[in-house]
Amino acid sequence: MNHVAKKAGASPATVKARSGLLAVLAVLAVLTGCSGTDSIIGGKSRSPQEAIRITPQDGAGDVAPDTRVEVKVPDGRLESVEVTRIEDAQQQEVRGLIAEDGLSWSPQGVSARLGLAAKYSVDVVAVDGAGHRAARHTTFTTEVPGHRFIGYFKPENRSTVGTGMIVSFAFNRPVTRRAAVQRAIRVTADPAVEIAGHWFGDKRLDFRPAAYWQPGTEVTVEVGLRDVEGAPGVYGSQRKTVRFTIGREQVSRVDSAAHTMEVRRDGQLVSSVPITAGSPTTTTYNGKMVVSEMHEVTRMDGRTVGFGGEYDIKDVPHAIRLTESGTFLHGNYWSDDDIFGSTNVSHGCIGLRDVQGGSGSTPAGWFFDRTLIGDVVEVVNSKDKKVAPDNGLGGWNMDWKRWKAGSALR
Known part of the structure; x- marks a missing residue:
């Protein structure tokens, strides 16, 4: 797995292979x-x-x-x-x-x-x-017939997700008839709430409400793209219904300057965890990031993303993806214990103390076991810019007025 090289205050480039690393x-x-x-x-x-x-x-x-x-x-x-x-x-x-x-x-x-x-x-x-x-x-x-298009989407059917989950479609071909495509995808909630779509370019369409979902909400996504013309001569191939449930609310606030992460469940402080964030030359993004992937163990190799041979850790435990460009919150067993809560040393990720092989009794294991896809991690007081709304499920970094302005339905 890989991370993305960053200069201080600069955003990382998007890469196909996705990962992050905390290392010195x-x-x-x-x-x-x-x-x-x-x-x-x-x-x-x-x-x-x-x-x-x-x-x-x-x-x-x-x-x-x-x-x-x-x-x-x-x-x-x-x-x-x-x-x-x-x-x-x-x-x-x-x-x-x-x-x-x-x-x-x-x-x-x-x-x-x-x-x-x-x-x-x-x-x-x-x-x-x-x-x-x-x-x-x-x-x-895999292959899509030349006259067809398809939307790959998150989250999975019948899943239980965090309150920050964004319904995201990635299309395999450019969509020029956006209104027709957006009209063919219906996202509803019980209890009811206004939900709007926002286009990021011509191959991605995300949906969310004005604020985080309420716990217990049942969300239905009706995909009626079959035979809808998304571009001249190119038609959709999907007709299906997806349902998922919003679980408990968990929002974790990472203070890069204080080297701590406060974990709040349904508004109540559960724990304050010592962390290490991005170093002064490879800072961590500020802003709201949504958990999109979780791996009990993964590989992080700097050679694939511009860091040369600075690191290659083959068994990074408890890796939680926060951005498409490579920001992870993950376990760190290779640094001294005293850096957590005191020093920022990572290549842009957020590191929690762990042991090799991972353990449920470490801070990283404890947090991993209590995390859902769709949970929110918000970083403050970093000397970097705010994460872009299209970097992972970063749409919460855009206000509601701007979000609705990105809809193709007027």
Whole structure:
């Protein structure tokens, strides 16, 4: 997994591979497995892509449905492989088996054939002979017929999410007839509340109410895009209904200057957690960010996003994605305990104390176990600008008047 290089006060570039890292170069230089190019699997010099090899490659598009998903390691063994169809009406697992020698995974049965117009995620954890773990997360999309378009969307059907959840559609082709497409997507709530759509460019449409959802709200998304003309000669292919529930309210406020995170549940202070945020040269964004992904373990490698060999940590525990460009809140086991609550040392992420392998008894594990997709983390008092509304599910950083002005329905 990757982070995004930032200069002080500058925003990071968007990248396909998504991740973040909290690290200090001086610390990483003395930690085995946290820097340099050595793979944890066998100790030979390999690139991150070679250590865990996944086919199709990360970010691949228009993948043919008869393409065979494969996961391989050159040595060591695979611990777990999860291949899932995501951002659809319902998640669907691609069933498969790890070979007896532990070096490969392949799909089995009818699930070996991929669906058309689908998005898949692949999550892999591998272990070497010494018990060291490495992880990799990739995504790819399959072919959509040339005269059709599709919207990949969040959240998942039947999920329970936090009060900051934003319904977000990412279209595989540019939409020029925005009003027709927006009119074909109906988002309603019980109890009722006004919900408006906002376009970010011609390939993304988000929906939210004026303020955070009320806990217990039932939200219904009716997608009636089939045969709707989104651009000249290009028609939608989806007709489905998605429902999700708003859970309890949890908003966490990170004070970068005070090095603390106050966790509030339904308005009441639950805990004040010591943190470390972005260093003076790689600051953390200010603003409201919404949890969009959670990984118990993931890999963060600076070489893929402009940090050179500054870090390569293969088993970052309790990783919670906050922005598309790479801001994470995650566990940190490689820094001294006394930095938490006192010093900002990260490459733009928010770090909580953890142990290698992760533990539910550490601050990072405690927070991870109490977090939902859709929860809000707000950063204040950082010397960076406010996160952009289209960076992840950052739409809460735009006032209601401006949000409604981005609708195609007048």
